[in-house]
Amino acid sequence: MKLLIADDHAIVRSGLSMLIGSHADLEVVGTAADGREAVEKALALRPDLVLMDLSMPPGENGLSATSRLKEAAPEIEVLVLTMHDDEEYLFRVLQAGASGFILKSAPDQDLIAAIRQVAGGSAYLHPSATKSLIQEFLQRVQKGEDADRYSVLTDREQEILTLIAKGYANKEIAEQLVVSVKTVETHKAKIMEKLQMKTRPELVRYAMKKGLLDFE
Known part of the structure:
Protein backbone atom coordinates (compact mmCIF):
# COMPACT_ATOMS: atom_id res chain seq x y z
CA MET A 1 0.00 0.00 0.00
CA GLN A 139 -30.87 12.16 18.51
CA ARG A 140 -32.11 12.25 14.91
CA VAL A 141 -34.31 9.19 15.48
CA GLN A 142 -35.74 10.65 18.69
CA LYS A 143 -36.56 13.90 16.86
CA GLY A 144 -38.23 11.96 14.06
CA GLU A 145 -35.90 13.46 11.43
CA ASP A 146 -35.44 11.87 8.02
CA ALA A 147 -31.84 10.64 7.88
CA ASP A 148 -31.58 11.45 4.18
CA ARG A 149 -28.36 10.14 2.72
CA TYR A 150 -28.31 12.86 0.05
CA SER A 151 -26.52 15.18 2.47
CA VAL A 152 -23.52 12.83 2.69
CA LEU A 153 -22.83 13.13 -1.04
CA THR A 154 -20.09 15.57 -2.01
CA ASP A 155 -20.94 18.51 -4.28
CA ARG A 156 -19.39 16.68 -7.25
CA GLU A 157 -21.33 13.48 -6.45
CA GLN A 158 -24.59 15.46 -6.29
CA GLU A 159 -23.74 17.04 -9.64
CA ILE A 160 -23.01 13.66 -11.24
CA LEU A 161 -26.15 12.11 -9.75
CA THR A 162 -28.25 14.82 -11.41
CA LEU A 163 -26.55 14.28 -14.79
CA ILE A 164 -26.97 10.50 -14.54
CA ALA A 165 -30.65 10.93 -13.75
CA LYS A 166 -31.06 13.24 -16.75
CA GLY A 167 -29.85 10.45 -19.00
CA TYR A 168 -26.27 11.47 -19.72
CA ALA A 169 -23.82 8.61 -20.39
CA ASN A 170 -20.58 8.37 -18.42
CA LYS A 171 -18.57 9.65 -21.40
CA GLU A 172 -20.87 12.66 -21.82
CA ILE A 173 -20.62 13.47 -18.12
CA ALA A 174 -16.82 13.19 -18.27
CA GLU A 175 -16.69 15.60 -21.22
CA GLN A 176 -19.04 18.06 -19.55
CA LEU A 177 -17.11 18.09 -16.26
CA VAL A 178 -13.68 17.82 -17.92
CA VAL A 179 -12.68 14.66 -16.03
CA SER A 180 -11.88 11.11 -17.08
CA VAL A 181 -14.55 8.45 -17.65
CA LYS A 182 -12.88 6.41 -14.91
CA THR A 183 -13.35 9.28 -12.45
CA VAL A 184 -17.05 9.46 -13.33
CA GLU A 185 -17.39 5.70 -12.86
CA THR A 186 -15.69 5.92 -9.46
CA HIS A 187 -18.00 8.75 -8.39
CA LYS A 188 -21.01 6.75 -9.59
CA ALA A 189 -19.90 3.72 -7.54
CA LYS A 190 -19.52 5.94 -4.46
CA ILE A 191 -22.97 7.45 -5.03
CA MET A 192 -24.60 4.03 -5.26
CA GLU A 193 -22.75 2.87 -2.17
CA LYS A 194 -23.80 5.90 -0.12
CA LEU A 195 -27.43 5.78 -1.32
CA GLN A 196 -27.49 1.97 -1.01
CA MET A 197 -28.67 1.52 -4.59
CA LYS A 198 -27.60 -0.92 -7.30
CA THR A 199 -29.15 0.24 -10.60
CA ARG A 200 -29.45 3.39 -12.72
CA PRO A 201 -33.30 3.35 -12.63
CA GLU A 202 -33.11 3.46 -8.83
CA LEU A 203 -30.94 6.58 -9.08
CA VAL A 204 -33.40 8.18 -11.50
CA ARG A 205 -36.38 7.50 -9.22
CA TYR A 206 -34.45 8.86 -6.25
CA ALA A 207 -33.49 12.01 -8.20
CA MET A 208 -37.14 12.56 -9.15
CA LYS A 209 -38.19 12.35 -5.50
CA LYS A 210 -35.46 14.84 -4.59
CA GLY A 211 -36.60 17.24 -7.31
CA LEU A 212 -33.27 17.10 -9.14
CA LEU A 213 -34.71 16.78 -12.65
CA ASP A 214 -35.37 20.44 -13.39
CA PHE A 215 -34.49 20.80 -17.06
CA GLU A 216 -34.84 24.60 -17.27
Whole structure:
Protein backbone atom coordinates (compact mmCIF):
# COMPACT_ATOMS: atom_id res chain seq x y z
CA MET A 1 0.00 0.00 0.00
CA LYS A 2 1.43 3.37 -1.04
CA LEU A 3 0.99 6.36 1.28
CA LEU A 4 1.48 10.11 1.22
CA ILE A 5 1.93 11.94 4.54
CA ALA A 6 0.71 15.55 4.92
CA ASP A 7 1.72 17.42 8.09
CA ASP A 8 3.18 20.88 8.66
CA HIS A 9 5.82 19.60 11.12
CA ALA A 10 8.92 18.09 9.50
CA ILE A 11 9.72 16.01 12.58
CA VAL A 12 6.21 14.49 12.54
CA ARG A 13 6.51 13.65 8.84
CA SER A 14 9.88 12.02 9.49
CA GLY A 15 8.63 10.04 12.49
CA LEU A 16 5.53 8.82 10.68
CA SER A 17 7.60 7.85 7.64
CA MET A 18 9.91 5.74 9.81
CA LEU A 19 7.00 4.10 11.65
CA ILE A 20 5.03 3.32 8.51
CA GLY A 21 8.11 2.29 6.52
CA SER A 22 9.00 -0.32 9.13
CA HIS A 23 6.04 -2.41 7.93
CA ALA A 24 6.69 -4.51 4.83
CA ASP A 25 3.25 -3.98 3.32
CA LEU A 26 3.34 -0.17 3.62
CA GLU A 27 5.41 2.31 1.60
CA VAL A 28 5.64 6.10 2.00
CA VAL A 29 5.96 7.51 -1.53
CA GLY A 30 5.95 11.19 -0.56
CA THR A 31 5.32 13.87 2.06
CA ALA A 32 3.72 17.32 2.02
CA ALA A 33 3.84 20.32 4.35
CA ASP A 34 0.33 21.65 3.66
CA GLY A 35 -2.92 20.84 1.89
CA ARG A 36 -2.04 22.41 -1.44
CA GLU A 37 1.17 20.40 -1.70
CA ALA A 38 -0.66 17.28 -0.54
CA VAL A 39 -3.20 17.51 -3.36
CA GLU A 40 -0.53 18.23 -5.99
CA LYS A 41 1.65 15.31 -4.90
CA ALA A 42 -1.28 12.95 -4.49
CA LEU A 43 -2.44 13.61 -8.05
CA ALA A 44 1.12 13.11 -9.31
CA LEU A 45 2.08 10.06 -7.23
CA ARG A 46 -1.36 8.39 -6.98
CA PRO A 47 -0.95 6.79 -3.53
CA ASP A 48 -3.57 4.41 -2.15
CA LEU A 49 -3.99 6.64 0.89
CA VAL A 50 -3.17 10.14 2.12
CA LEU A 51 -2.54 10.51 5.85
CA MET A 52 -3.82 14.07 6.27
CA ASP A 53 -3.28 16.44 9.18
CA LEU A 54 -6.20 18.84 9.77
CA SER A 55 -4.36 22.01 10.76
CA MET A 56 -1.33 22.99 8.65
CA PRO A 57 -0.75 26.75 9.02
CA PRO A 58 -0.01 28.91 7.16
CA GLY A 59 -0.89 26.70 4.17
CA GLU A 60 -4.15 25.08 3.06
CA ASN A 61 -5.81 23.04 5.82
CA GLY A 62 -6.57 19.34 5.68
CA LEU A 63 -10.34 19.73 5.35
CA SER A 64 -10.12 21.87 2.24
CA ALA A 65 -7.42 19.65 0.76
CA THR A 66 -9.43 16.49 1.42
CA SER A 67 -12.49 17.91 -0.30
CA ARG A 68 -10.48 19.01 -3.37
CA LEU A 69 -8.60 15.71 -3.56
CA LYS A 70 -11.74 13.56 -3.34
CA GLU A 71 -13.33 15.55 -6.15
CA ALA A 72 -10.28 15.18 -8.39
CA ALA A 73 -9.37 11.60 -7.48
CA PRO A 74 -12.14 9.85 -5.50
CA GLU A 75 -10.25 6.54 -5.64
CA ILE A 76 -7.53 7.91 -3.31
CA GLU A 77 -8.52 7.27 0.30
CA VAL A 78 -7.93 9.86 3.04
CA LEU A 79 -7.25 9.12 6.70
CA VAL A 80 -7.30 12.24 8.86
CA LEU A 81 -4.80 12.37 11.72
CA THR A 82 -5.56 15.11 14.24
CA MET A 83 -5.21 16.21 17.84
CA HIS A 84 -8.80 17.47 17.91
CA ASP A 85 -11.16 15.08 19.70
CA ASP A 86 -14.23 17.11 18.85
CA GLU A 87 -17.58 16.21 17.24
CA GLU A 88 -17.49 19.31 15.04
CA TYR A 89 -14.23 18.19 13.44
CA LEU A 90 -15.50 14.63 13.04
CA PHE A 91 -18.56 15.58 11.00
CA ARG A 92 -16.63 18.11 8.92
CA VAL A 93 -14.01 15.47 8.14
CA LEU A 94 -16.64 12.97 6.97
CA GLN A 95 -18.42 15.63 4.90
CA ALA A 96 -15.13 16.46 3.19
CA GLY A 97 -14.91 12.86 2.00
CA ALA A 98 -12.38 11.27 4.34
CA SER A 99 -12.80 7.57 5.11
CA GLY A 100 -11.12 7.65 8.50
CA PHE A 101 -10.44 9.75 11.56
CA ILE A 102 -7.79 8.96 14.19
CA LEU A 103 -6.23 10.99 16.98
CA LYS A 104 -2.52 11.76 17.16
CA SER A 105 -2.59 10.44 20.71
CA ALA A 106 -3.57 6.95 19.48
CA PRO A 107 -1.06 4.08 19.94
CA ASP A 108 1.19 3.23 16.99
CA GLN A 109 -0.54 -0.09 16.41
CA ASP A 110 -3.93 1.64 16.16
CA LEU A 111 -2.59 4.00 13.50
CA ILE A 112 -1.16 1.15 11.43
CA ALA A 113 -4.42 -0.78 11.75
CA ALA A 114 -6.38 2.32 10.65
CA ILE A 115 -4.10 2.82 7.64
CA ARG A 116 -4.55 -0.77 6.49
CA GLN A 117 -8.29 -0.63 7.02
CA VAL A 118 -8.85 2.62 5.12
CA ALA A 119 -6.37 1.80 2.32
CA GLY A 120 -8.25 -1.48 1.91
CA GLY A 121 -11.47 0.39 1.16
CA SER A 122 -13.11 0.31 4.61
CA ALA A 123 -13.86 3.13 7.03
CA TYR A 124 -12.12 3.70 10.34
CA LEU A 125 -13.23 5.89 13.20
CA HIS A 126 -11.56 6.43 16.53
CA PRO A 127 -13.73 4.90 19.31
CA SER A 128 -14.71 8.32 20.68
CA ALA A 129 -15.77 9.37 17.18
CA THR A 130 -17.91 6.26 16.79
CA LYS A 131 -19.68 7.12 20.04
CA SER A 132 -20.38 10.64 18.76
CA LEU A 133 -21.89 9.30 15.55
CA ILE A 134 -24.14 6.90 17.44
CA GLN A 135 -25.32 9.69 19.73
CA GLU A 136 -26.07 11.92 16.74
CA PHE A 137 -28.02 9.15 15.02
CA LEU A 138 -30.08 8.46 18.15
CA GLN A 139 -30.87 12.16 18.51
CA ARG A 140 -32.11 12.25 14.91
CA VAL A 141 -34.31 9.19 15.48
CA GLN A 142 -35.74 10.65 18.69
CA LYS A 143 -36.56 13.90 16.86
CA GLY A 144 -38.23 11.96 14.06
CA GLU A 145 -35.90 13.46 11.43
CA ASP A 146 -35.44 11.87 8.02
CA ALA A 147 -31.84 10.64 7.88
CA ASP A 148 -31.58 11.45 4.18
CA ARG A 149 -28.36 10.14 2.72
CA TYR A 150 -28.31 12.86 0.05
CA SER A 151 -26.52 15.18 2.47
CA VAL A 152 -23.52 12.83 2.69
CA LEU A 153 -22.83 13.13 -1.04
CA THR A 154 -20.09 15.57 -2.01
CA ASP A 155 -20.94 18.51 -4.28
CA ARG A 156 -19.39 16.68 -7.25
CA GLU A 157 -21.33 13.48 -6.45
CA GLN A 158 -24.59 15.46 -6.29
CA GLU A 159 -23.74 17.04 -9.64
CA ILE A 160 -23.01 13.66 -11.24
CA LEU A 161 -26.15 12.11 -9.75
CA THR A 162 -28.25 14.82 -11.41
CA LEU A 163 -26.55 14.28 -14.79
CA ILE A 164 -26.97 10.50 -14.54
CA ALA A 165 -30.65 10.93 -13.75
CA LYS A 166 -31.06 13.24 -16.75
CA GLY A 167 -29.85 10.45 -19.00
CA TYR A 168 -26.27 11.47 -19.72
CA ALA A 169 -23.82 8.61 -20.39
CA ASN A 170 -20.58 8.37 -18.42
CA LYS A 171 -18.57 9.65 -21.40
CA GLU A 172 -20.87 12.66 -21.82
CA ILE A 173 -20.62 13.47 -18.12
CA ALA A 174 -16.82 13.19 -18.27
CA GLU A 175 -16.69 15.60 -21.22
CA GLN A 176 -19.04 18.06 -19.55
CA LEU A 177 -17.11 18.09 -16.26
CA VAL A 178 -13.68 17.82 -17.92
CA VAL A 179 -12.68 14.66 -16.03
CA SER A 180 -11.88 11.11 -17.08
CA VAL A 181 -14.55 8.45 -17.65
CA LYS A 182 -12.88 6.41 -14.91
CA THR A 183 -13.35 9.28 -12.45
CA VAL A 184 -17.05 9.46 -13.33
CA GLU A 185 -17.39 5.70 -12.86
CA THR A 186 -15.69 5.92 -9.46
CA HIS A 187 -18.00 8.75 -8.39
CA LYS A 188 -21.01 6.75 -9.59
CA ALA A 189 -19.90 3.72 -7.54
CA LYS A 190 -19.52 5.94 -4.46
CA ILE A 191 -22.97 7.45 -5.03
CA MET A 192 -24.60 4.03 -5.26
CA GLU A 193 -22.75 2.87 -2.17
CA LYS A 194 -23.80 5.90 -0.12
CA LEU A 195 -27.43 5.78 -1.32
CA GLN A 196 -27.49 1.97 -1.01
CA MET A 197 -28.67 1.52 -4.59
CA LYS A 198 -27.60 -0.92 -7.30
CA THR A 199 -29.15 0.24 -10.60
CA ARG A 200 -29.45 3.39 -12.72
CA PRO A 201 -33.30 3.35 -12.63
CA GLU A 202 -33.11 3.46 -8.83
CA LEU A 203 -30.94 6.58 -9.08
CA VAL A 204 -33.40 8.18 -11.50
CA ARG A 205 -36.38 7.50 -9.22
CA TYR A 206 -34.45 8.86 -6.25
CA ALA A 207 -33.49 12.01 -8.20
CA MET A 208 -37.14 12.56 -9.15
CA LYS A 209 -38.19 12.35 -5.50
CA LYS A 210 -35.46 14.84 -4.59
CA GLY A 211 -36.60 17.24 -7.31
CA LEU A 212 -33.27 17.10 -9.14
CA LEU A 213 -34.71 16.78 -12.65
CA ASP A 214 -35.37 20.44 -13.39
CA PHE A 215 -34.49 20.80 -17.06
CA GLU A 216 -34.84 24.60 -17.27
